[in-house]
Amino acid sequence: MSKLIRQVFRITAAVFVVVSLVMVVIQLVWIDPGRECEQAGKWWDWRQRTCAQPILISDITGRPITDRKSHDAAKADARTRESGTPEAAKPD
Structure with a gap:
């Protein structure tokens, strides 16, 4: 056993x-x-x-963003990518 x-x-x-x-x-x-x-x-x-680094579709296509809300969101996202922190994405 x-x-x-x-x-x-x-x-x-x-x-x-x-x-x-x-x-x-x-x-x-x-x-x-x-x-x-x-x-x-x-x-x-x-x-x-x-x-992978996220990129905006407008960067790929070259077409401008005409909607103001989308434009502000894209700007905030770009600030986030540059600084690497979500706090920088807050509007001024």
């Missing part, structure tokens, strides 16, 4: 070690970089592990 107990203990210990290592890898590879990226005001893609 003691041989069976030792074998079950070894299997349980091995499973514990593997699960612990997987959790550490997930934390270091996906969660921590994602948190840092989002704190910088960028977009985190967990599938490709990419930290």
Whole structure:
């Protein structure tokens, strides 16, 4: 019986070690970089592990924003991107 107990203990210990290592890898590879990226005001893609800078559609198309509310929101977003903090996005 003691041989069976030792074998079950070894299997349980091995499973514990593997699960612990997987959790550490997930934390270091996906969660921590994602948190840092989002704190910088960028977009985190967990599938490709990419930290991307959001850009305005008007920057891509070159068309001006004619709606005043949208224009103010875009200005606030641009201030946020430049400074990296949401506090800078408050209107003057």
